[in-house]
Amino acid sequence: MNHGGGRASSLNSVSKAAIVVRLLLKEGADIPLEQLPEDLQAKLAQQMSRMGLVDRDTLEDVLQEFASQVDGVGLHFPHGLHAAIESLDGRISVKTADKLRKAAGMPKSGDPWPRLMDRTEAELAEIMKGESIEVAAVLLSKLSTEKAAALLGLLPGPMARKITHAVSLTRNVTPDAVLRIGQSLAEQFDDQPDLAFDVGPDERLGAILNRTSASVRDEVLGALDEVDQPFSTQVKRHIFTFEHIPDRIDPMDVPKIIRSADQMTLVTALAGCEAAGYGEVAEFIYRNLSTRMSDNLKEETNEIGTVRAEDVEAAMQQVIEAINGEVEKGEIKLIPMDGPDVQVD
Numbered sequence: 576m577n578h579g580g581g582r583a584s585s586l587n588s589v590s591k592a593a594i595v596v597r598l599l600l601k602e603g604a605d606i607p608l609e610q611l612p613e614d615l616q617a618k619l620a621q622q623m624s625r626m627g628l629v630d631r632d633t634l635e636d637v638l639q640e641f642a643s644q645v646d647g648v649g650l651h652f653p654h655g656l657h658a659a660i661e662s663l664d665g666r667i668s669v670k671t672a673d674k675l676r677k678a679a680g681m682p683k684s685g686d687p688w689p690r691l692m693d694r695t696e697a698e699l700a701e702i703m704k705g706e707s708i709e710v711a712a713v714l715l716s717k718l719s720t721e722k723a724a725a726l727l728g729l730l731p732g733p734m735a736r737k738i739t740h741a742v743s744l745t746r747n748v749t750p751d752a753v754l755r756i757g758q759s760l761a762e763q764f765d766d767q768p769d770l771a772f773d774v775g776p777d778e779r780l781g782a783i784l785n786r787t788s789a790s791v792r793d794e795v796l797g798a799l800d801e802v803d804q805p806f807s808t809q810v811k812r813h814i815f816t817f818e819h820i821p822d823r824i825d826p827m828d829v830p831k832i833i834r835s836a837d838q839m840t841l842v843t844a845l846a847g848c849e850a851a852g853y854g855e856v857a858e859f860i861y862r863n864l865s866t867r868m869s870d871n872l873k874e875e876t877n878e879i880g881t882v883r884a885e886d887v888e889a890a891m892q893q894v895i896e897a898i899n900g901e902v903e904k905g906e907i908k909l910i911p912m913d914g915p916d917v918q919v920d
Contacts, residue, residue, distance in 0.1 A: 586637065593622040594629055594637045686754070687761035688717055694764065696722060700729040702763055703738075712741035713748060713756050777806065781813025785895070788888065789816070812912045815899070817844065817891035821859040823910045824898070829863035831907055833872075836897040840890045846876040847887025 586594075596619065599606055608616060629637075691699070691714070699718075703711045703726070715723050715738055727735045784792045792814070799807035815823055824832065833841065848857040857876075861869045882890075901907040 584636075586633075589618055589622045590626065591637050591641070593619055593626055594634060595641050597623060597626070598634070598638070687757035688753075690761055690764075691757060692718060692722070696725045696729055698764070699726055702760060703730065704734070706760075708734075708737050708741045709744065710756055710760075711738045712745055713753060714760060715739075716742055716745050717753070717757070775809075777809035778813045781810050784810070785813075785815055785899075786892070792816070814912075815895065815909060817895055818853050818856060819912075820856050820898075823912065824859075824907070825910065826859075826863040828907045829860055830865075830868070831901060832894070832898050833860070833864065833868065835901045835906075836894045838875075840893045840897075842872065842875045842879055843882055843886060843890035844894050845872060846879045847882045847884070847890070850884070851887060851891075853891075 596606060596608070608619070611619070699714065703714060706714070711734075715726065718726065727739070730738070784795060787795075796807060796811065796814075799810065820832075845857050845860065848854055861873065864872070898907065902909055
């Protein structure tokens with residue numbers, strides 16, 4: 576079909592839209608046509624297939640009419656709550672957007688799987704225990720190999736075996752089914768109440784006491800033992816001080832903690848071990864180093880002489896902070912302090 580002679584007025588709105596869209600696409604514009612209702616998308620595609628050639632006069636008339644209509648629009652707001660939320664994507668929090676959608680009875684937007692993959696293995700394991708084996712197999716299949724392996728290690732043996740076998744049955748699962756499973760799992764996390772703190776009170780208090788002086792720490796833990804012994808035991812599981820190095824550091828990681836700590840700080844801490852009653856800590860460190868490194872450290876600690884107790888305590892705290900830095904980077908993993916009779920001297 577050839578439209579000539581500047582006959583824009585004889586074209587219907589769908590034809591004009593087809594002309595404008597075709598020109599914009601030709602110029603490389605990114606037009607979000609998927610936001611149109613499906614029937615309009617279909618009408619537009621069908622009309623574009625029938626247009627044929629459009630002469631320059633008709634094109635100019637259509638573009639001029641389109642431009643005048645655009646100029647007459649002062650400000651265009653998105654239609655409906657869903658469109659409004661989408662227009663604010665990246666400018667309001669995901670949690671706020673999801674709450675608005677939930678209040679309006681709308682489904683969560685986007686792919687739920689990235690949010691699920693951000694959850695810890697422990698959180699996913701807890702959710703998985705309440706799901707069918709088939710759903711658990713889909714969840715396992717969507718995770719990275721490292722995370723999936725860690726997750727399996729947290730599940731009871733019989734359940735882990737059933738899930739791994741069910742992975743073989745996921746070959747014919749459709750993308751829509753995977754999306755629905757992801758949305759269902761994500762909603763279980765979304766339905767949980769918002770908490771003021773990311774970690775429990777025992778872990779928070781343990782982290783605080785790790786940075787206090789030994790005298791303050793002992794006084795607080797002693798008081799806790801008297802008023803709430805179970806809570807005190809939980810707190811002690813999160814205590815990591817210089818004296819705990821032999822119990823909580825893998826011998827293979829000792830060279831890493833030596834490299835992470837300032838050399839003079841380490842020497843000061845080691846020089847004061849005997850007087851502070853931490854001789855076994857020094858021996859643990861020396862024993863798990865190469866002969867050359869061990870001899871060098873011993874020589875330096877002998878040369879430093881007597882060190883003030885407050886300097887030794889400060890040096891030991893700095894060594895622990897250096898180790899914690901390696902833990903946060905994932906270079907070192909602390910051995911858990913488990914069991915009902917955790918002792919912190």
